Amino acid sequence: MTKRLYNAKILTMVPGEEIFDGEIQIDGNKITYVGKTPSDNAGAKFDEEIDCEGNVLLPGFKNAHTHSGMTAFRSLADDLNLQDWLYNEIFPREAKMTPDDIYWLTQLAYLEYLTSGITACGDMYLTPESILEASVDFGMRCQIVSGLNKFGPTLEVLEQRYNELNGKNSLVGFLMGVHAEYTCEKELLEKVSELIHKYKAPLYTHMSETKTEHDECIQRYGMTPMALFDSLGLWDFGGGIYHGVWCDEADMDIMKKRGLKIVTNPGSNSKLASGIAPVSAYLEKGIEVAIGTDGPSSNNCLDFFREMFLVTALAKIKGNDPKAVDAMEVLKMACVNGAHAMELYDNDCLAKGKLADIIMIDLYQPNMRPILNISKNIVYSGSKTNIKMTMIDGKVLYKNGQFNDTIDVDEIYSKCEEITKRLK
């Protein structure tokens, strides 16, 4: 199946490349040409040709940290303290969830990802097998991250999943992860360290999301969570952290040394009053910053335009500096760094040989006019209404507000309403 997307403005996100008018050619799930029109093979036949009508093509947004299946709890328990929310509302319901529930709830999140231009997600949730199934059936690119903690699963199950789920389908991978320092005993972390050394695997985890959690680790071990993990060799093969609201400069030095990424979650961090992450400081240190929505229970939406604006707006507020984290830096986080923070390197920009994970931004909406600066328009003014097309792995899954025929939206909605009622 070959495709040609022509009459487009193209923002490749390849370092140093400016936006230009041209076309993209695709064969199967790969990009075969990105450049001016006419191309070298002008006049060649394609199975499908899409007139982009002067709209913008750019690499899809990468939602580098989320818990997709938590759609069940959207608007269930907002405006609560974190502890009340987690222990009284979420945990009792999660205990009742089945793999099949998570299959459907995950797809509900995926629908929203498409409307928001998200073409890949880093998903830490309960039943990796049914998340894999949901991703493959739906067509979403997903890096599943294990959320191992003292309540489960066993290290044997983690290792088995690592071996079995990786390579099962090209859309899905499985990364080693632990939920957080505060939900793992030190002995467990030591065993995880042995496992990642066995596989030379990078590790991902929630870290320093709240001040309480960060400070309690220091009381417990005399070290920050970042330093503790480093002392246990958990960063020996890289990886990254989610949230990182309370990391200090010494933590950032470790991150720089170990090549760790940070995934910032500004919607969730502000809604739960966790604080504002020091994004400008991470950037100054040369650490790759990616963006995640976190789960729909804490955020509550899965809207990358909102997250992108929050990244820069909160950095400006925190630094008392309107020049902090400009629009192009934010787009790089969303499109490029997000891929790297999921250990994906073949969908981070638009170039020959890269995967065809592409979105089209509608410039014929009033919030994109006048067209003075496209990257600033997208980051400061963009919204889901600007997502004219979302393509993953060469397939158009969302276009002009409609989902692909392969996706049964009504079934997803009705299954999720059923599940939500049962979990009450």
Place this chain on the structure above:
Amino acid sequence: MTKRLYNAKILTMVPGEEIFDGEIQIDGNKITYVGKTPSDNAGAKFDEEIDCEGNVLLPGFKNAHTHSGMTAFRSLADDLNLQDWLYNEIFPREAKMTPDDIYWLTQLAYLEYLTSGITACGDMYLTPESILEASVDFGMRCQIVSGLNKFGPTLEVLEQRYNELNGKNSLVGFLMGVHAEYTCEKELLEKVSELIHKYKAPLYTHMSETKTEHDECIQRYGMTPMALFDSLGLWDFGGGIYHGVWCDEADMDIMKKRGLKIVTNPGSNSKLASGIAPVSAYLEKGIEVAIGTDGPSSNNCLDFFREMFLVTALAKIKGNDPKAVDAMEVLKMACVNGAHAMELYDNDCLAKGKLADIIMIDLYQPNMRPILNISKNIVYSGSKTNIKMTMIDGKVLYKNGQFNDTIDVDEIYSKCEEITKRLK
């Protein structure tokens, strides 16, 4: 022209009323029935009947402070210091703008208002006559607020506009306003005070937006801007302030005593690093808080969903309290208080006799599922994609992503691109 909107969930925003299933009937620009189905006049004929398919009807959002015509400068000069932005980029271009330019640029903003569910705006910009014309031709409800300052216009012109523009068309009003303390000499403020006493008129102004401006007033007069205005009798007939980021408790006492409203502008305040307004403190003091996008040059978008989320998210961050400013409080600001902060009292809720300024929220988008709590879904998870219909003064101006035939979108876009090029 009579209309019936049936098969709806209705959130009237009348104090104490819960959401219920029912219908709304309209005659001309007024609501004649809001209630359950069947109504008392079941079986009556209507010129138009709209099946709401179970979606939500609520009063339109009120954008209580904006500078619509600044669409010309969207994405022109972001990530700059306020002074650089204003003096080097904005003022030289504004000097070249004609009333006709503002006619078109204002309508570009109005298009975006429709996509965002905004049914009325409080618009402070250069040429009130052409703003009135734009509002009437477009069908937008607009309260124009004079931005008088030491550079113009004269008090005579202000008084003339107050008398001539008010009552010219039922969609448009004209309110007394001054740009800000720091752009008006004391003598000018004294003369404005005489004028508002002559007409017993409420007054509106930018106030305490930045710390610098707030502190400089204290240095100049030994008083905060709020206290200065009070000492000059400028609040004797009420009114309100825009921004109010740096108001202290004594300022709030004055506001409470004088019945002043505050319009918060969180998108603009964060993007320009002005600070986080003390919204929780205003609420505790019993002051009505409304929401504004501010102009598209500083924000840059005109998206009420983004503003609503920012109001609560920033209050939660500022107060280190996830319970701060809950969703229903935010909806009240957006729908009800916003009307009052423009001196409008007949479009603040859905009830018999009120104006038919109504929006429909699409629940068949993934971000609205599951349907556990509709007000929380709207405020925490909503986006422009959820605006299924925007009705102003009984007329449907936007529905299913399409603008009404009376609006020539292509002409607005092309005029605005032309104007923007000329102003460069």
